[in-house]
Amino acid sequence: MTRFPNFRLGVLTLLALAALMAWDATGGDLALARMAGSYLGFPLRSNPFMVHVMHEGARDLSWVLVTALFIAIRWPVGFLRGLSTGGRVQLALTVLAAVVAVSVLKHASHTSCPWDLQEFGGAARYVSHWSWGVDDGGPGGCFPAGHASAAFAYMGGYFVLRRVSPRVAAIWLGVAVAAGLALGVSQQLRGAHYMSHTFWTAWVCWVVGFAIDLAVTRFHPRAAVKPAVAAHAGS
Numbered sequence: 001m002t003r004f005p006n007f008r009l010g011v012l013t014l015l016a017l018a019a020l021m022a023w024d025a026t027g028g029d030l031a032l033a034r035m036a037g038s039y040l041g042f043p044l045r046s047n048p049f050m051v052h053v054m055h056e057g058a059r060d061l062s063w064v065l066v067t068a069l070f071i072a073i074r075w076p077v078g079f080l081r082g083l084s085t086g087g088r089v090q091l092a093l094t095v096l097a098a099v100v101a102v103s104v105l106k107h108a109s110h111t112s113c114p115w116d117l118q119e120f121g122g123a124a125r126y127v128s129h130w131s132w133g134v135d136d137g138g139p140g141g142c143f144p145a146g147h148a149s150a151a152f153a154y155m156g157g158y159f160v161l162r163r164v165s166p167r168v169a170a171i172w173l174g175v176a177v178a179a180g181l182a183l184g185v186s187q188q189l190r191g192a193h194y195m196s197h198t199f200w201t202a203w204v205c206w207v208v209g210f211a212i213d214l215a216v217t218r219f220h221p222r223a224a225v226k227p228a229v230a231a232h233a234g235s
Contacts, residue, residue, distance in 0.1 A: 006214065020199055029194035030126060033114040041121045042114070042191030048180065054186035055147060057106065058116055062150035070112070082164040086216075088097075094156035094212050098205040103150040112138025115191035144204060145197035149181035152202045156209020167218050177202070 023029075036042055044050050069092040072080050080088060111129040116122035116138035124138025154176040161169035184198025 009210065010100055013210065015201075016203055019205060020196065023196055023199070024128060024130065029196050030045075032188065032195050033117075033120070033191065037114065037120045039121060042189070044189045045191055047190070050186050050190050053114050054080075054183060055190075058183055059147065059150050062153075065154075066092070066099075066210070069095060079165065079168050081160075083160065084199050087160050087163065090212065090216055091157050091160045094209045095153045098153035098213060099149050101208050102144055102146055102201055102204055104168075105144055106141050106146050107135050108111045108132075109143040110135055110140040112136050113141040114194060116142075120191060126144075129144060129194075130159060138231040139144050142193060144200040145184055145187060145193040146201070147192070148180045148184040148198045148201045149205060151177040151183055153178055155180075155202070155205050156212065159209050159213035205220040 073088045073092060076088060104196045109129060112124040114120055116124040117126055122138060127134050127136040129143040155173055158169045158173040161172055180202055186194040188195050
């Protein structure tokens, strides 16, 4: 893997960061929240499909898939057989690391969820999630979107899979992004998160996967080589 693709991805990552910061400055979060809720709250907050399928079901499925990735380190199936053991380890650990990173940020955040705001029937006032240390009068712990990480955490698999199959890597990334956005929108409609929380979760998960891949290929260059090529070189 050459440095140029990583350079381009690094530039795109920084551009995405700039776009996220610009979005926060526009106040678009509140505008979208007001489209889904009112002073009476959010009608879909307790919707059975949203709660049991899009929230609880998606979360449980994600943990099943994480467990399956760790099992596949020893017993790979399908396209995972094309990865080296180290690649499968990186894939599984990247997903787990992304989930942990988002969770740590959430626990450090004082930002409350939309359904906690006064204008939606709660007690909190709106405070930007960048106002670290500022208490908004609510329970906090709502930034970034932890639930969306159940899908976005898999984005880092792109960096591993592109070594053996760019097509599989692209499909993997596309599915992770689509699933993450679906989960983020469902939480937006329930009043559980602002849309920017979902976007920030995607960015954090992407950066975690990118950083891990850069570290792996920096300290273990052979990890960047396709297993078949590596085996031939060692023969």
